[in-house]
Amino acid sequence: VYPDSEQASVAVAQDIAGLIRQRAAEGRSCILGLATGSTPTRLYEELVRLHQQEGLSFQNVITFNLDEYFPMAPDSLQSYVRFMHEYLFDHVDIPVANVHIPDGTVPVEEVAGFCRRYEEQIREAGGIDLQILGIGRTGHIGFNEPGSGAASRTRLITLDHITRTDAASDFYGEENVPRRAITMGVGTILEAHEIVLLAWGEGKAAVIKRMVEGDMTDSVPATYLQKHPNVRVVLDEAAGAELT
Numbered sequence: 263v264y265p266d267s268e269q270a271s272v273a274v275a276q277d278i279a280g281l282i283r284q285r286a287a288e289g290r291s292c293i294l295g296l297a298t299g300s301t302p303t304r305l306y307e308e309l310v311r312l313h314q315q316e317g318l319s320f321q322n323v324i325t326f327n328l329d330e331y332f333p334m335a336p337d338s339l340q341s342y343v344r345f346m347h348e349y350l351f352d353h354v355d356i357p358v359a360n361v362h363i364p365d366g367t368v369p370v371e372e373v374a375g376f377c378r379r380y381e382e383q384i385r386e387a388g389g390i391d392l393q394i395l396g397i398g399r400t401g402h403i404g405f406n407e408p409g410s411g412a413a414s415r416t417r418l419i420t421l422d423h424i425t426r427t428d429a430a431s432d433f434y435g436e437e438n439v440p441r442r443a444i445t446m447g448v449g450t451i452l453e454a455h456e457i458v459l460l461a462w463g464e465g466k467a468a469v470i471k472r473m474v475e476g477d478m479t480d481s482v483p484a485t486y487l488q489k490h491p492n493v494r495v496v497l498d499e500a501a502g503a504e505l506t
């Protein structure tokens with residue numbers, strides 16, 4: 263628990279930079295799993311600063327994003343493709359071919375095949391070294407809403423009503439929020455070698471308490487992180503306020 267999200271974000275950026283540099287020194291790629299949303303924006307800003315001012319190179323970085331709305335055109339204001347370019351990719355030297363984000367334009371009958379290939383690409387890259395996560399008020403990680411099991415894989419899901427309410431302002435009204443999304447599964451996420459989950463603010467305090475102290479259950483998919491041997495939960499004081 264950090265005094266505020268600023269200090270927490272800077273500390274996590276340092277950890278990521280350390281991992282990228284360590285892998286580069288070994289002549290290896292660094293495979294990062296990335297999240298969107300309001301939580302990691304300061305983290306990405308700090309990674310950009312480390313690139314621009316401290317010479318951190320992303321040449322050896324390969325990324326896989328957790329999720330994308332479906333359907334979603336990549337140039338839409340609300341697309342996670344646009345989000346990632348705006349906050350990170352357009353400002354660092356990551357090779358374009360190293361970026362992977364679920365494709366919200368795939369015809370619906372081809373989504374299952376797309377999801378299988380996404381999983382294969384993660385495996386072929388050598389698996390995710392470090393997965394960054396946020397958490398939704400429903401207990402979702404990625405877009406694994408309540409009901410998602412521990413063995414779930416990358417797939418098309420239906421978004422929870424609460425998640426669509428939370429996204430309503432981004433879409434100028436809940437009726438404009440897509441009903442579905444493509445997301446890595448809980449099982450996919452649990453295969454990452456290391457996981458760092460971030461949460462800020464009092465609005466996340468209740469779900470953080472359930473995730474950390476509650477029983478593992480499909481109704482709060484984030485509780486399955488309790489099974490992972492190398493997960494760190496990074497909070498500001500408000501998000502950690504209900505922990506005993």
Ligand code: F6R
Nearest residue numbers: 297298299300301396397398404
């Ligand atoms: C985003 C994602 C989601 C968000 C979660 C929290 O790629 O996978 O699980 O991390 O909905 O969103 P914010 O950070 O906007 O509160």
